[in-house]
Amino acid sequence: MAIATVNPATGETLQTFEPLSDEAVEERIARAAAAFDSYRLTTPQQRAVWLRAAADVLDADAKSVAELMTTEMGKTLASAQAEVGKCAKALRYYAEHGEQMLQPQPADAQAVGAVEAYVVHQPLGVVLAVMPWNFPLWQVMRFAAPALMAGNVGLLKHASNVPQTALYLEELFRKAGFPDDVFQTLLIGSGAVERVLRDDRVVAATLTGSNAAGQAVATVAGDALKKTVLELGGSDPFIVMPSADLDRAAEVAVTARCQNNGQSCIAAKRFFVHADVAEEFTRLFAEKMAALTVGDPMDEGTKVGPLATESGREDVERYMADAVEKGATVVTGGKRVDRPGWFYEPTLVTEVTPEMGIWSEEVFGPVAALHTVADLDEAIRLANEHVYGLGSNLWSEDQGERLRFIRDIQSGMAFVNGMTTSYPELPFGGVKQSGYGRELTEVGMYEFCNAKTVWIGPPSSQQGEGDTAAAASE
Structure with missing residues (x-):
């Protein structure tokens, strides 16, 4: 894929970028x-000042x-504005709480024969972030805010269809006052990722994206014995039981499926509805889906914009043809939708069976499968x-x-009685083929920290022979 801004609402290529040369990547x-x-060596207090400044910017x-963001990947302007606000909130969250998260954690010194024992969380170094286009600001901020607060340095390889957002992120941290080169964007293709990851100066990687991309990064990182955090695909279940508020459940189901034009790993995609309420819920769900306004994502009244790429819409059409x-x-x-750009109608499908691709694969578009x-x-x-095994929803x-x-x-x-979403205050991540590791809260910060054990013994004059013998037996 070329590194370019292509407006998905019109199909027009607005700007293209040359990928960095090998020499330029090496320099960065x-x-x-x-x-x-x-x-x-900077203090958490100083990093917090820079994070707050980034939020202000x-x-x-x-x-x-x-x-x-709306121009590059087609999300509605209202959704894009909410994403910007969420990123500012995350920056301020780590600015407020990061110092406490990085305080030494005391251990039971007496139990281990020490005068003092504790754990410190220290940064690992240069971390490569390989990020997708669907939440082009938020996906990066989930990594960047805790990583920078912990004292790490970031290299961003963003999706090739959101290059201007990627460049803005580098500018954001520079304008906020962070030291030069603490956060850099690499305009490179996917084929250049392995070379960066294998470089000894890059100590870890985080990726949000497809399972194929996750497997590729994990394979290289494993071969080089480097830490990774992977957030991969999702096909979240949305279960509705008879005791649920059906109207509210249907309303949230529409948002849960069609958020970001249906292009979200944590979007509800498979709807399991109890037989006693299936007919009523299906009616409500269908009515609310059909009422969504599809159109220009810059328009205030638009609820569903285009899919981000032409190939993405073709994938949705392929799944639908197979199911029917x-x-x-x-x-x-x-x-x-019969108009320029890569639009697809909000869709509800029933009578779905395991033989259909829509049952077992992730459909990245506004298509809900109900069983x-x-x-x-x-x-x-x-x-x-x-x-x-990313997110899950129950209405009961x-x-x-x-x-x-x-x-x-x-x-x-x-x-429970809500849709899967992400908060700075809660860990975010999945199990099984949805990846491993966690983002956000202190758990996400610690993913790229060395949890260093510190043991301080008594003065030599106070140590008996028994202590030495005990230590030698370990």
């Missing part, structure tokens, strides 16, 4: 490594940055049969059902 890695040598740039051919029923939607179940046990069993007022869902669903996140 060298600069990042040199920056880490001094940046790691984002606030000032909110309108232009939101318009840039194998017996699925299209309740609403089901085809592209009727006899009880919660069946819903959980079907949900867990999938290779992914029954406490027993809630507890069973939380206990038995195989996912990194479980949301």
